[in-house]
Amino acid sequence: MRKIVLAAVAVFSVASGVKAQGVSAFPPASNVPALAPGALTVPLSFSQPPASLVATSEAAPAGPAPSFCADCALPTLAEAAPDPRPSPFWGGGEGLRWDLGVGYEYVRFNSYAFDSNLNGLHTSLTYFPNDWFGIEGSVVAAFGTKQFDNETSRYLLYTIGPKIAWRTRKWGPWVHVLVGGMHMIPQIAGQGQNGFAVQAGGGVDYRITVNLSARFDGDYVRSQLYSSGQNNFQFGAGFVIHF
Numbered sequence: 001m002r003k004i005v006l007a008a009v010a011v012f013s014v015a016s017g018v019k020a021q022g023v024s025a026f027p028p029a030s031n032v033p034a035l036a037p038g039a040l041t042v043p044l045s046f047s048q049p050p051a052s053l054v055a056t057s058e059a060a061p062a063g064p065a066p067s068f069c070a071d072c073a074l075p076t077l078a079e080a081a082p083d084p085r086p087s088p089f090w091g092g093g094e095g096l097r098w099d100l101g102v103g104y105e106y107v108r109f110n111s112y113a114f115d116s117n118l119n120g121l122h123t124s125l126t127y128f129p130n131d132w133f134g135i136e137g138s139v140v141a142a143f144g145t146k147q148f149d150n151e152t153s154r155y156l157l158y159t160i161g162p163k164i165a166w167r168t169r170k171w172g173p174w175v176h177v178l179v180g181g182m183h184m185i186p187q188i189a190g191q192g193q194n195g196f197a198v199q200a201g202g203g204v205d206y207r208i209t210v211n212l213s214a215r216f217d218g219d220y221v222r223s224q225l226y227s228s229g230q231n232n233f234q235f236g237a238g239f240v241i242h243f
Contacts, residue, residue, distance in 0.1 A: 096242040099126040099134070101215055103238010107142045107155050111230045113188050116153040118144030122217070122236045126163055136163040136176055138199065140234060147186050156183040157221060157234075159199045167205075172213065175202035182223045195225040205240055213240040 105122035109115065120142025128134040137160045144153040159180030166173050182197040203217030214237070221232040 096211070097128050098243050099124075099128070099240050100243070101126075101238060101240045103215060103217075103236050105140050105142060105234055105236035107140065107144070107157075107232065107234045109144070109153070109155060109184070109230065109232050111226055112228055113226055114147045114153070114186075116144040116147065116155075118142035118153060118155045120155065122234075122238065128165070128167075131167055132165055134163040134165060136161060136178065138176075138178055138180075151186045154183075154185040157197055157199065157223075158182075159197060161199075165205075170207050172205035172207065173202065174205070176200070182221075182225060184223075184225050188226050193225075195223055197221060197223040211242050213242065214238075215240045 101122070101124040103122050105120050107118040107120065109118060120140060122138070122140045124136055124138040126134040126136040138158070140155070140157040142155040144155065147153050157180070159178030161176060161178035163174055163176040176199075178199040180197055180199070181194060183194050185193060187193045199219050199221050201217065201219030203215060205213040205215050207213045216237050218235045219233070221234060223230045223232060
């Protein structure tokens with residue numbers, strides 16, 4: 001029993017000593033001395049560059065002042081980089097304003113005096129001020145079956161007028177209405193060989209290369225010869241040079 005009482009007294013004494021030491025180890029804040037003003041400021045020798053550097057920067061010559069344009073617009077991305085997609089049109093987009101067409105032409109000529117089947121050459125020249133509208137000049141010269149005193153029939157059609165074309169990169173369908181004249185042989189006694197003519201029709205161009213296309217065309221031709229009117233038809237195929 002005496003040993004237990006002595007052990008309890010010893011434990012209580014140790015605990016009281018530790019408590020007293022913890023309180024005295026940390027003095028109150030009022031006892032901590034305050035730092036003097038400016039004690040943590042950086043010395044002047046570290047806040048300013050050396051005098052040699054200052055002299056060097058002052059001696060360097062000043063370059064031209066940069067100029068700025070408030071009204072100058074910066075280029076957009078669309079202007080800076082070209083469009084990688086190919087244009088769906090040829091002609092104006094590629095600087096090709098002229099079409100020269102040459103090919104074979106079949107003509108069926110009907111009149112009250114005689115009928116004739118003729119074969120010949122069709123030549124045309126078209127200027128395009130834009131991608132879809134052109135001014136065309138056309139000439140068809142053909143030779144046909146013999147008439148009357150074994151005379152070969154001859155047909156000359158020369159016309160000019162507007163042409164409208166959808167000039168895509170591969171196919172180029174088009175229509176035109178041309179006005180001009182016709183010269184026809186043989187001549188009937190007392191009646192002229194020349195008369196008024198209107199040509200209306202269309203065709204399609206199939207592009208082979210940048211400067212060459214294949215062409216297929218057909219026209220209705222109304223002519224005024226031998227004191228009467230004629231309804232004629234012509235069809236052909238050939239090539240077109242673009243330049």
